[in-house]
Amino acid sequence: MRLAGDDWRKFFDAYERDAFRLETLPAYGVPEEDEEFRVWRETGRLDVSEDDPWLTRVRHFRRTGRTIGRVHVITRPLSDYLRFEFAFYPHSCEAGEDVRILDVTNRPDPVAGAQDFWLFDDARVVLMNYAEDGAQTSRELLDGIDPGPFVEVKRQALAHSVPFPEYHIE
Numbered sequence: 213m214r215l216a217g218d219d220w221r222k223f224f225d226a227y228e229r230d231a232f233r234l235e236t237l238p239a240y241g242v243p244e245e246d247e248e249f250r251v252w253r254e255t256g257r258l259d260v261s262e263d264d265p266w267l268t269r270v271r272h273f274r275r276t277g278r279t280i281g282r283v284h285v286i287t288r289p290l291s292d293y294l295r296f297e298f299a300f301y302p303h304s305c306e307a308g309e310d311v312r313i314l315d316v317t318n319r320p321d322p323v324a325g326a327q328d329f330w331l332f333d334d335a336r337v338v339l340m341n342y343a344e345d346g347a348q349t350s351r352e353l354l355d356g357i358d359p360g361p362f363v364e365v366k367r368q369a370l371a372h373s374v375p376f377p378e379y380h381i382e
Contacts, residue, residue, distance in 0.1 A: 227332040233282035239293035241347035267307040274308035281310030283369035312373035
């Protein structure tokens with residue numbers, strides 16, 4: 213089942229304990245970020261307001277006793293988009309998101325071949341589908357599947373990654 217718009221937001225916000233995101237791409241095409249990304253590329257400045265919609269949601273999840281986190285699999289050198297995301301990650305961490313980095317530049321990738329996904333409560337999986345340029349094409353709820361392989365990818369990603377505040381680009 214494809215999830216979009218309000219259906220995606222309602223589904224996402226209904227998780228009970230834990231939301232986990234695996235990110236594997238060096239760049240994402242997010243139209244809502246285009247202007248902010250352009251300004252950041254031109255000035256190196258990223259102005260993040262306290263009422264940023266994502267940060268507001270993360271704080272709400274944490275206040276209601278839920279965890280939320282992600283592991284971003286990267287290789288160096290970082291793309292401009294990754295450097296832009298790295299400028300935002302401290303704000304997300306401060307809001308309560310567990311952002312982690314899995315740098316596979318000079319080592320085997322323990323989650324090689326895994327596609328971007330969200331895993332909710334270790335039970336519900338939403339595949340994130342993207343075009344080659346990083347533009348999202350769809351979100352697909354995988355109903356009636358065994359979430360075990362995704363839980364294992366999550367376990368591997370967490371075991372081999374470091375918290376963003378501890379990650380240092382060599």
